[in-house]
Amino acid sequence: MLNSGNSLRNYLSIRKDQIGFLSGVLRDGGDIARFRLLAFPYVLVNDPALIREALVDKSESLVIRGGASAGLARLIGHGILTNRGGNWRASRTGLQPLFHQAAMKSYIPTIAARVEESLERWRAFGVDSPIDIQQELLALSFRITSSTLFGWLPSFEDAAEFAAAIRVLQLDGMERYMTGFDFAPWIPLPLNRRILRARSTLLRLAQSAAEHGGAQPVDEIRSIFFAGTESPANTICFALTLLEENPQWLAQIRDSARGAVGAVGAASLDELERFGPLAQVVSESLRLFPAGWAFERVAAEDVRLGGHPIRRGTRLLFSPFLLHRNRRFWREPERFDPERFAREPTVAEGVPKYGYLPFGAGPRSCIGMRLALAEMRIILGALVSRCRWRTQHIPGEKPLGAEGSFKIRLSRPLRVQIEVA
Ligand code: HEM
Secondary structure, eight states: OEEEHHHHHHHHHHHHHHHHHHHHHTTTTTTEEEETTTEEEEEEOOHHHHHHIIITTTTTTEOOOOOHHHHHHHHHHSSSTTTOOHHHHHHHHHGGGGGGGHHHHHHHHHHHHHHHHHHHHHHHTTSSSSHHHHHHHHHHHHHHOOOOOOOOOOOOEEEEEEEEHHHHHIIIHHHHHHHHHHTTTTTHHHHHHHHHHHHHHHHHHHHHHHHTTTTOOHHHHHHHHHHHHHHHHHHHHHHHHHHHHHHHHHHHHHHHHHHHHTTTTGGGGGHHHHHHHHHHHHHHHHSSSSOOEEEEEESSOOEEEEEEEOOOOEEEOOOOHHHOOTTTOOOOOOOSSSSGGGSSSTOOOTOTTTTOOTTTOOOOOOHHHHHHHHHHHHHHHHHHHHHEEEOOTTTTOEEEEEETTTEEESSSOEEEEEOOO
């Protein structure tokens, strides 16, 4: 296992370029590497078999870090995302029925209705007024999540407030909790005030959802709103830019989406999963730009991983982004090629199990995966079959980046001129 050097230098470089630093640590496409950040020992795991061992087989020993959950809990309360041990189990069990297959089927017409309302809104803006598509998709995802899971349909005003708040929490709030610089949040500095305002907005909206018939506790709703909206929105943004760069795929999915999405109100989940090329494009976008590009565990006790000793307190990092570009099992990993998912949109051809991990693995994997896939396929289907769009990004500028937290996102707002048929 590689060992990478000076802990202060590492800290400074990871703050500058997280993905660049971690791919450097792996060097030569290695499977596992050790490094230090300030006082903390880290192990980066980049091999499907080791990932399975860590996230599935040894999930009792390799757990969500207490300090990280406490930091995040200050922003979003105590729910599925921040709870550990028995409290987490109770959260997961309580939320699980919302994501059952039967419930999922009933959400499809609701998702289609929300998409229709957003299309109407964009049509009203007119093609000459470029929209901030990321904020619009975040608002749409919020209205979908709230109305499907909790039976509350927020207004577009609430959704816009939500979108602005979630960005502050995900960027500024997470930056603090990830780096540990979250002391004295009560001092009325502009940044603190912004974070506190965003926290109150999220709380107010979760309370509204809870009052409108949601049987779930407010903090579970806060967790779901926080975890379940930005990632689908960002993935669609990545898909839009990828399709713009690959017009042959845009033409192909435009045809396949037309029939499928026209009848989406009546479509079953099975039909939705057979959206073919459309589903493939979503899967390939998630491969190249997995919205949760890295996540972390900590060793609660001494363990071994693939024979490597891991001392208690060591932090383990898993990066779907690096895993999905591992040349050992991905052919031309940098190339956008939805054909990889031709036979099964959630499993790539020839790639080992746990080699494709946009939704994580093991007991703490994404509870919202099926909802996310259904939502993204319907939104993207509507965009390609009903709209023409042109993004306004500066040629040559890298449109995507990883900022603040382990979320991959656009490095600046993506403005889009959109014409809705
Ligand atoms: C493109 C969309 C999405 C992506 C890429 C994504 C990715 C992930 C990943 C990688 C994890 C595991 C993190 C870890 O192991 O530490 C996760 C967890 C989670 N996701 Fe998602 N997610 C998406 C959409 C959603 C949606 C739509 C919801 C809910 C409506 C949701 C709710 C959650 C929750 C609650 C957890 C924590 C589960 C637990 O700790 O038991 N996610 N997600």
